[in-house]
Amino acid sequence: MKARLGITLFTALALAASMTACANPDDSGANTKSKDVGKTIEVTKDKKIAAMVPEKYQKRGSFTASINPDVAPVKFTDSNGKIVGLVPDLLNSAATVMGIKLNLQKGQFDAMVPGLESKRFDVVASIGDFKERQKKIDFIDYLQTGTAILTSSDFKADKIKPNKDLCGLKVGYVRGTAQQGLISKASKACVAAGKKKVQSNGYGDSGAALLSVKSSQADAFWGDSPAMLYNAKKSPDLYKIVFQQKIGPYGIGINKDNSKFRDALRAALLKLVETGKYKQLIDKWGQEGFAMPKMPLNTGPKLES
Incomplete structure:
Protein backbone atom coordinates (compact mmCIF):
# COMPACT_ATOMS: atom_id res chain seq x y z
CA MET A 1 0.00 0.00 0.00
CA THR A 147 -0.18 0.84 7.16
CA ALA A 148 1.38 -1.12 10.01
CA ILE A 149 4.70 -1.58 11.78
CA LEU A 150 5.94 -5.11 12.41
CA THR A 151 8.71 -6.01 14.85
CA SER A 152 10.17 -9.18 16.31
CA SER A 153 7.97 -10.81 18.92
CA ASP A 154 10.45 -9.91 21.67
CA PHE A 155 10.53 -6.19 20.81
CA LYS A 156 10.57 -4.04 23.96
CA ALA A 157 7.06 -2.60 23.47
CA ASP A 158 3.70 -3.90 22.28
CA LYS A 159 2.45 -0.50 21.10
CA ILE A 160 4.43 2.47 19.83
CA LYS A 161 4.01 6.00 18.52
CA PRO A 162 6.14 6.27 15.34
CA ASN A 163 7.10 9.94 15.78
CA LYS A 164 8.35 9.21 19.29
CA ASP A 165 9.41 5.60 19.64
CA LEU A 166 11.27 4.88 16.38
CA CYS A 167 14.05 7.36 17.12
CA GLY A 168 17.46 5.75 16.64
CA LEU A 169 15.98 2.46 15.41
CA LYS A 170 16.58 0.71 12.09
CA VAL A 171 13.31 0.60 10.16
CA GLY A 172 12.82 -1.18 6.84
CA TYR A 173 10.39 -0.29 4.05
CA VAL A 174 9.74 -1.21 0.43
CA ARG A 175 11.16 1.42 -1.92
CA GLY A 176 8.53 3.62 -3.58
CA THR A 177 5.81 2.98 -1.00
CA ALA A 178 3.92 5.39 1.24
CA GLN A 179 5.89 4.15 4.23
CA GLN A 180 9.07 5.77 2.92
CA GLY A 181 7.50 9.19 3.45
CA LEU A 182 6.03 8.20 6.81
CA ILE A 183 9.45 7.10 8.06
CA SER A 184 10.95 10.40 6.87
CA LYS A 185 8.26 12.28 8.79
CA ALA A 186 8.93 10.27 11.95
CA SER A 187 12.66 10.85 11.62
CA LYS A 188 12.19 14.63 11.32
CA ALA A 189 10.04 14.57 14.46
CA CYS A 190 12.78 12.70 16.32
CA VAL A 191 15.45 15.21 15.28
CA ALA A 192 13.18 18.13 16.20
CA ALA A 193 12.80 16.61 19.67
CA GLY A 194 16.58 16.36 20.07
CA LYS A 195 16.67 12.59 19.55
CA LYS A 196 18.48 10.39 17.05
CA LYS A 197 17.00 10.14 13.56
CA VAL A 198 15.32 6.97 12.33
CA GLN A 199 17.73 4.78 10.36
CA SER A 200 15.69 3.85 7.29
CA ASN A 201 16.55 0.92 5.04
CA GLY A 202 14.85 0.53 1.65
CA TYR A 203 14.25 -2.89 0.08
CA GLY A 204 13.03 -4.07 -3.31
CA ASP A 205 10.18 -6.16 -1.88
CA SER A 206 8.53 -7.00 1.41
CA GLY A 207 10.19 -10.42 1.59
CA ALA A 208 13.60 -8.80 1.95
CA ALA A 209 12.29 -6.26 4.46
CA LEU A 210 10.64 -9.00 6.52
CA LEU A 211 13.84 -11.03 6.48
CA SER A 212 15.73 -8.01 7.84
CA VAL A 213 13.56 -8.13 10.97
CA LYS A 214 13.80 -11.90 11.24
CA SER A 215 17.61 -11.74 11.02
CA SER A 216 17.82 -8.74 13.42
CA GLN A 217 19.31 -6.50 10.73
CA ALA A 218 16.36 -4.15 11.30
CA ASP A 219 14.30 -3.37 14.38
CA ALA A 220 11.06 -2.97 12.47
CA PHE A 221 9.40 -3.15 9.07
CA TRP A 222 6.84 -0.48 8.15
CA GLY A 223 4.58 -1.78 5.40
CA ASP A 224 1.03 -2.28 4.15
CA SER A 225 -1.43 -3.66 6.68
CA PRO A 226 -2.49 -6.84 4.80
CA ALA A 227 1.05 -8.24 4.59
CA MET A 228 2.02 -7.08 8.09
CA LEU A 229 -1.08 -8.54 9.75
CA TYR A 230 -0.82 -11.75 7.75
CA ASN A 231 2.79 -12.42 8.75
CA ALA A 232 2.23 -11.54 12.40
CA LYS A 233 -0.80 -13.82 12.56
CA LYS A 234 0.98 -16.65 10.73
CA SER A 235 4.15 -16.48 12.85
CA PRO A 236 3.32 -14.98 16.28
CA ASP A 237 6.47 -16.55 17.71
CA LEU A 238 8.53 -14.39 15.32
CA TYR A 239 6.57 -11.17 14.78
CA LYS A 240 4.06 -8.78 16.28
CA ILE A 241 2.27 -5.60 15.21
CA VAL A 242 3.13 -2.53 17.28
CA PHE A 243 1.37 0.15 15.22
CA GLN A 244 -1.52 0.18 12.76
CA GLN A 245 -3.30 3.00 10.90
CA LYS A 246 -5.84 3.24 8.10
CA ILE A 247 -4.54 5.56 5.37
CA TRP A 285 -9.21 -14.09 1.22
CA GLY A 286 -10.30 -12.87 4.64
CA GLN A 287 -10.76 -9.20 3.75
CA GLU A 288 -14.21 -8.74 5.30
CA GLY A 289 -14.65 -5.20 6.55
CA PHE A 290 -12.30 -3.76 3.91
CA ALA A 291 -14.52 -4.09 0.84
CA MET A 292 -15.24 -1.14 -1.47
CA PRO A 293 -18.12 -2.50 -3.59
CA LYS A 294 -18.85 0.81 -5.35
CA MET A 295 -15.45 0.61 -7.08
CA PRO A 296 -15.00 4.42 -6.91
CA LEU A 297 -12.40 6.28 -8.94
CA ASN A 298 -9.51 8.21 -7.39
CA THR A 299 -10.73 8.48 -3.80
CA GLY A 300 -7.29 8.25 -2.19
CA PRO A 301 -6.04 10.95 0.21
CA LYS A 302 -2.96 13.12 0.00
CA LEU A 303 0.21 11.49 1.26
CA GLU A 304 1.59 12.75 4.53
CA SER A 305 4.88 14.60 4.15
Whole structure:
Protein backbone atom coordinates (compact mmCIF):
# COMPACT_ATOMS: atom_id res chain seq x y z
CA MET A 1 0.00 0.00 0.00
CA LYS A 2 2.38 0.39 -0.37
CA ALA A 3 6.86 6.95 0.03
CA ARG A 4 6.06 10.27 -0.68
CA LEU A 5 5.17 10.24 -4.34
CA GLY A 6 5.20 13.80 -5.50
CA ILE A 7 6.67 14.94 -8.79
CA THR A 8 10.20 14.23 -7.57
CA LEU A 9 9.51 10.60 -6.81
CA PHE A 10 7.67 10.05 -10.06
CA THR A 11 10.76 11.35 -11.85
CA ALA A 12 12.94 8.98 -9.87
CA LEU A 13 10.61 6.10 -10.53
CA ALA A 14 10.86 6.74 -14.24
CA LEU A 15 14.50 5.70 -14.06
CA ALA A 16 13.64 2.29 -12.66
CA ALA A 17 13.75 -0.40 -15.33
CA SER A 18 13.98 -3.67 -13.48
CA MET A 19 10.91 -5.89 -13.70
CA THR A 20 12.20 -8.91 -11.81
CA ALA A 21 10.09 -11.21 -9.65
CA CYS A 22 9.77 -10.33 -5.97
CA ALA A 23 8.00 -13.19 -4.25
CA ASN A 24 8.06 -13.05 -0.47
CA PRO A 25 9.70 -16.16 1.00
CA ASP A 26 7.69 -15.78 4.19
CA ASP A 27 4.44 -15.53 2.23
CA SER A 28 4.75 -19.03 0.83
CA GLY A 29 1.45 -20.43 -0.32
CA ALA A 30 2.28 -23.61 1.57
CA ASN A 31 1.11 -21.84 4.73
CA THR A 32 -1.60 -19.67 3.18
CA LYS A 33 -5.13 -21.00 3.12
CA SER A 34 -8.11 -19.23 1.60
CA LYS A 35 -11.46 -19.68 3.29
CA ASP A 36 -14.10 -22.14 2.13
CA VAL A 37 -16.92 -19.85 1.00
CA GLY A 38 -19.28 -22.50 -0.31
CA LYS A 39 -20.36 -23.08 -3.88
CA THR A 40 -18.30 -21.06 -6.34
CA ILE A 41 -20.19 -18.35 -8.20
CA GLU A 42 -19.54 -18.89 -11.89
CA VAL A 43 -18.33 -15.96 -13.98
CA THR A 44 -19.35 -15.55 -17.62
CA LYS A 45 -18.81 -13.08 -20.43
CA ASP A 46 -21.15 -10.09 -20.47
CA LYS A 47 -21.77 -9.06 -24.10
CA LYS A 48 -22.60 -5.45 -23.24
CA ILE A 49 -19.44 -5.00 -21.19
CA ALA A 50 -17.33 -6.89 -23.74
CA ALA A 51 -18.49 -4.38 -26.36
CA MET A 52 -17.02 -1.58 -24.21
CA VAL A 53 -13.52 -3.07 -24.43
CA PRO A 54 -11.32 -1.07 -26.87
CA GLU A 55 -10.69 -2.78 -30.19
CA LYS A 56 -6.96 -3.32 -29.63
CA TYR A 57 -7.67 -5.46 -26.57
CA GLN A 58 -10.39 -7.39 -28.37
CA LYS A 59 -7.97 -8.17 -31.21
CA ARG A 60 -5.19 -9.09 -28.79
CA GLY A 61 -7.59 -11.10 -26.67
CA SER A 62 -5.94 -10.06 -23.42
CA PHE A 63 -4.56 -7.30 -21.23
CA THR A 64 -1.37 -7.26 -19.15
CA ALA A 65 -1.16 -6.35 -15.48
CA SER A 66 2.06 -5.73 -13.57
CA ILE A 67 1.97 -7.16 -10.07
CA ASN A 68 4.40 -7.32 -7.15
CA PRO A 69 3.31 -10.57 -5.48
CA ASP A 70 4.52 -9.92 -1.94
CA VAL A 71 1.44 -8.67 -0.09
CA ALA A 72 -0.34 -11.80 1.12
CA PRO A 73 -3.24 -12.41 1.02
CA VAL A 74 -3.92 -9.68 -1.55
CA LYS A 75 -1.21 -10.81 -3.99
CA PHE A 76 1.55 -13.36 -3.43
CA THR A 77 3.31 -16.38 -4.92
CA ASP A 78 2.27 -19.81 -3.69
CA SER A 79 4.52 -22.83 -3.13
CA ASN A 80 4.15 -23.80 -6.79
CA GLY A 81 5.31 -20.41 -8.03
CA LYS A 82 1.82 -19.32 -9.09
CA ILE A 83 0.64 -15.76 -8.40
CA VAL A 84 -2.48 -15.97 -6.26
CA GLY A 85 -4.56 -13.82 -3.92
CA LEU A 86 -7.49 -11.44 -3.95
CA VAL A 87 -6.43 -9.14 -6.78
CA PRO A 88 -5.36 -11.91 -9.22
CA ASP A 89 -8.71 -13.62 -8.62
CA LEU A 90 -10.55 -10.34 -9.05
CA LEU A 91 -8.79 -9.39 -12.29
CA ASN A 92 -9.12 -12.87 -13.76
CA SER A 93 -12.85 -12.79 -13.08
CA ALA A 94 -13.16 -9.28 -14.55
CA ALA A 95 -11.27 -10.40 -17.67
CA THR A 96 -13.78 -13.22 -18.14
CA VAL A 97 -16.67 -10.75 -17.93
CA MET A 98 -14.90 -8.61 -20.56
CA GLY A 99 -14.42 -11.60 -22.87
CA ILE A 100 -10.62 -11.44 -22.81
CA LYS A 101 -7.80 -12.98 -20.78
CA LEU A 102 -5.45 -11.63 -18.12
CA ASN A 103 -1.66 -11.81 -18.38
CA LEU A 104 0.15 -11.21 -15.08
CA GLN A 105 3.70 -9.88 -15.18
CA LYS A 106 5.80 -9.96 -12.03
CA GLY A 107 7.56 -6.72 -11.18
CA GLN A 108 9.23 -4.82 -8.38
CA PHE A 109 7.09 -2.15 -6.80
CA ASP A 110 9.28 0.82 -7.69
CA ALA A 111 9.24 -0.15 -11.39
CA MET A 112 5.47 -0.50 -11.71
CA VAL A 113 4.49 3.15 -12.18
CA PRO A 114 7.14 3.96 -14.82
CA GLY A 115 6.31 0.70 -16.60
CA LEU A 116 2.66 1.69 -16.77
CA GLU A 117 3.57 5.17 -18.04
CA SER A 118 5.76 3.69 -20.77
CA LYS A 119 2.92 1.32 -21.71
CA ARG A 120 4.86 -1.88 -21.08
CA PHE A 121 1.64 -3.11 -19.52
CA ASP A 122 -1.97 -1.93 -19.23
CA VAL A 123 -2.73 -2.17 -15.52
CA VAL A 124 -0.95 -1.93 -12.18
CA ALA A 125 -2.37 -4.50 -9.79
CA SER A 126 -2.42 -2.88 -7.35
CA ILE A 127 -0.99 0.03 -5.34
CA GLY A 128 -2.14 2.60 -2.83
CA ASP A 129 -4.31 5.33 -4.33
CA PHE A 130 -2.97 8.76 -3.34
CA LYS A 131 -3.58 12.17 -4.88
CA GLU A 132 0.07 12.50 -5.86
CA ARG A 133 -0.22 9.33 -7.93
CA GLN A 134 -3.50 10.48 -9.46
CA LYS A 135 -1.54 13.08 -11.42
CA LYS A 136 -0.32 10.23 -13.60
CA ILE A 137 -2.77 7.38 -13.05
CA ASP A 138 -6.48 6.71 -12.62
CA PHE A 139 -7.39 4.27 -9.86
CA ILE A 140 -10.34 1.92 -9.52
CA ASP A 141 -10.44 1.56 -5.74
CA TYR A 142 -11.49 -1.92 -4.64
CA LEU A 143 -10.12 -2.41 -1.10
CA GLN A 144 -9.64 -0.20 1.93
CA THR A 145 -6.24 -0.68 3.54
CA GLY A 146 -3.68 0.95 5.76
CA THR A 147 -0.18 0.84 7.16
CA ALA A 148 1.38 -1.12 10.01
CA ILE A 149 4.70 -1.58 11.78
CA LEU A 150 5.94 -5.11 12.41
CA THR A 151 8.71 -6.01 14.85
CA SER A 152 10.17 -9.18 16.31
CA SER A 153 7.97 -10.81 18.92
CA ASP A 154 10.45 -9.91 21.67
CA PHE A 155 10.53 -6.19 20.81
CA LYS A 156 10.57 -4.04 23.96
CA ALA A 157 7.06 -2.60 23.47
CA ASP A 158 3.70 -3.90 22.28
CA LYS A 159 2.45 -0.50 21.10
CA ILE A 160 4.43 2.47 19.83
CA LYS A 161 4.01 6.00 18.52
CA PRO A 162 6.14 6.27 15.34
CA ASN A 163 7.10 9.94 15.78
CA LYS A 164 8.35 9.21 19.29
CA ASP A 165 9.41 5.60 19.64
CA LEU A 166 11.27 4.88 16.38
CA CYS A 167 14.05 7.36 17.12
CA GLY A 168 17.46 5.75 16.64
CA LEU A 169 15.98 2.46 15.41
CA LYS A 170 16.58 0.71 12.09
CA VAL A 171 13.31 0.60 10.16
CA GLY A 172 12.82 -1.18 6.84
CA TYR A 173 10.39 -0.29 4.05
CA VAL A 174 9.74 -1.21 0.43
CA ARG A 175 11.16 1.42 -1.92
CA GLY A 176 8.53 3.62 -3.58
CA THR A 177 5.81 2.98 -1.00
CA ALA A 178 3.92 5.39 1.24
CA GLN A 179 5.89 4.15 4.23
CA GLN A 180 9.07 5.77 2.92
CA GLY A 181 7.50 9.19 3.45
CA LEU A 182 6.03 8.20 6.81
CA ILE A 183 9.45 7.10 8.06
CA SER A 184 10.95 10.40 6.87
CA LYS A 185 8.26 12.28 8.79
CA ALA A 186 8.93 10.27 11.95
CA SER A 187 12.66 10.85 11.62
CA LYS A 188 12.19 14.63 11.32
CA ALA A 189 10.04 14.57 14.46
CA CYS A 190 12.78 12.70 16.32
CA VAL A 191 15.45 15.21 15.28
CA ALA A 192 13.18 18.13 16.20
CA ALA A 193 12.80 16.61 19.67
CA GLY A 194 16.58 16.36 20.07
CA LYS A 195 16.67 12.59 19.55
CA LYS A 196 18.48 10.39 17.05
CA LYS A 197 17.00 10.14 13.56
CA VAL A 198 15.32 6.97 12.33
CA GLN A 199 17.73 4.78 10.36
CA SER A 200 15.69 3.85 7.29
CA ASN A 201 16.55 0.92 5.04
CA GLY A 202 14.85 0.53 1.65
CA TYR A 203 14.25 -2.89 0.08
CA GLY A 204 13.03 -4.07 -3.31
CA ASP A 205 10.18 -6.16 -1.88
CA SER A 206 8.53 -7.00 1.41
CA GLY A 207 10.19 -10.42 1.59
CA ALA A 208 13.60 -8.80 1.95
CA ALA A 209 12.29 -6.26 4.46
CA LEU A 210 10.64 -9.00 6.52
CA LEU A 211 13.84 -11.03 6.48
CA SER A 212 15.73 -8.01 7.84
CA VAL A 213 13.56 -8.13 10.97
CA LYS A 214 13.80 -11.90 11.24
CA SER A 215 17.61 -11.74 11.02
CA SER A 216 17.82 -8.74 13.42
CA GLN A 217 19.31 -6.50 10.73
CA ALA A 218 16.36 -4.15 11.30
CA ASP A 219 14.30 -3.37 14.38
CA ALA A 220 11.06 -2.97 12.47
CA PHE A 221 9.40 -3.15 9.07
CA TRP A 222 6.84 -0.48 8.15
CA GLY A 223 4.58 -1.78 5.40
CA ASP A 224 1.03 -2.28 4.15
CA SER A 225 -1.43 -3.66 6.68
CA PRO A 226 -2.49 -6.84 4.80
CA ALA A 227 1.05 -8.24 4.59
CA MET A 228 2.02 -7.08 8.09
CA LEU A 229 -1.08 -8.54 9.75
CA TYR A 230 -0.82 -11.75 7.75
CA ASN A 231 2.79 -12.42 8.75
CA ALA A 232 2.23 -11.54 12.40
CA LYS A 233 -0.80 -13.82 12.56
CA LYS A 234 0.98 -16.65 10.73
CA SER A 235 4.15 -16.48 12.85
CA PRO A 236 3.32 -14.98 16.28
CA ASP A 237 6.47 -16.55 17.71
CA LEU A 238 8.53 -14.39 15.32
CA TYR A 239 6.57 -11.17 14.78
CA LYS A 240 4.06 -8.78 16.28
CA ILE A 241 2.27 -5.60 15.21
CA VAL A 242 3.13 -2.53 17.28
CA PHE A 243 1.37 0.15 15.22
CA GLN A 244 -1.52 0.18 12.76
CA GLN A 245 -3.30 3.00 10.90
CA LYS A 246 -5.84 3.24 8.10
CA ILE A 247 -4.54 5.56 5.37
CA GLY A 248 -6.39 4.91 2.12
CA PRO A 249 -7.53 2.44 -0.54
CA TYR A 250 -5.78 -0.01 -2.80
CA GLY A 251 -6.51 0.81 -6.41
CA ILE A 252 -6.08 -0.88 -9.77
CA GLY A 253 -4.03 1.67 -11.70
CA ILE A 254 -4.59 2.58 -15.36
CA ASN A 255 -3.06 5.35 -17.49
CA LYS A 256 -5.24 8.46 -17.73
CA ASP A 257 -5.18 8.29 -21.53
CA ASN A 258 -6.70 4.80 -21.41
CA SER A 259 -10.11 5.84 -20.07
CA LYS A 260 -12.18 3.58 -22.34
CA PHE A 261 -10.39 0.50 -21.06
CA ARG A 262 -10.66 1.85 -17.50
CA ASP A 263 -14.43 2.19 -17.87
CA ALA A 264 -14.77 -1.31 -19.32
CA LEU A 265 -12.72 -2.82 -16.49
CA ARG A 266 -14.69 -0.91 -13.86
CA ALA A 267 -17.97 -2.07 -15.44
CA ALA A 268 -16.70 -5.66 -15.24
CA LEU A 269 -15.74 -5.24 -11.59
CA LEU A 270 -19.16 -3.79 -10.78
CA LYS A 271 -20.71 -6.79 -12.54
CA LEU A 272 -18.80 -9.00 -10.11
CA VAL A 273 -20.29 -6.99 -7.26
CA GLU A 274 -23.77 -7.44 -8.72
CA THR A 275 -23.42 -11.22 -9.06
CA GLY A 276 -21.94 -11.65 -5.58
CA LYS A 277 -18.57 -12.83 -6.91
CA TYR A 278 -16.73 -9.83 -5.45
CA LYS A 279 -18.05 -10.55 -1.95
CA GLN A 280 -17.20 -14.21 -2.36
CA LEU A 281 -13.60 -13.32 -3.20
CA ILE A 282 -13.40 -10.81 -0.34
CA ASP A 283 -14.58 -13.54 2.05
CA LYS A 284 -12.32 -16.16 0.49
CA TRP A 285 -9.21 -14.09 1.22
CA GLY A 286 -10.30 -12.87 4.64
CA GLN A 287 -10.76 -9.20 3.75
CA GLU A 288 -14.21 -8.74 5.30
CA GLY A 289 -14.65 -5.20 6.55
CA PHE A 290 -12.30 -3.76 3.91
CA ALA A 291 -14.52 -4.09 0.84
CA MET A 292 -15.24 -1.14 -1.47
CA PRO A 293 -18.12 -2.50 -3.59
CA LYS A 294 -18.85 0.81 -5.35
CA MET A 295 -15.45 0.61 -7.08
CA PRO A 296 -15.00 4.42 -6.91
CA LEU A 297 -12.40 6.28 -8.94
CA ASN A 298 -9.51 8.21 -7.39
CA THR A 299 -10.73 8.48 -3.80
CA GLY A 300 -7.29 8.25 -2.19
CA PRO A 301 -6.04 10.95 0.21
CA LYS A 302 -2.96 13.12 0.00
CA LEU A 303 0.21 11.49 1.26
CA GLU A 304 1.59 12.75 4.53
CA SER A 305 4.88 14.60 4.15
